[in-house]
Amino acid sequence: MNLVARFLKNESGATAIEYGLIAALISVAIIGGASAVGTGVNNSFTTISGKLAPPAAT
Numbered sequence: 001m002n003l004v005a006r007f008l009k010n011e012s013g014a015t016a017i018e019y020g021l022i023a024a025l026i027s028v029a030i031i032g033g034a035s036a037v038g039t040g041v042n043n044s045f046t047t048i049s050g051k052l053a054p055p056a057a058t
Helices: 002-009 012-051
Strands: none
Touching: none
16 A cells, blocks of 8 residues: 555656656757758858859959
């Protein structure tokens, strides 16, 4: 009976799952932010390269 009572009071598994979910949400946010920044940087470089003059022929 004591073993069952200890098992029902143990919340370490639930805590580990909560930490796992928090880590997953943070990872998704980081990936989304990095993707948005990468797209913005790519667009900036494309704009800059379009405005540069091609090299003169020798």
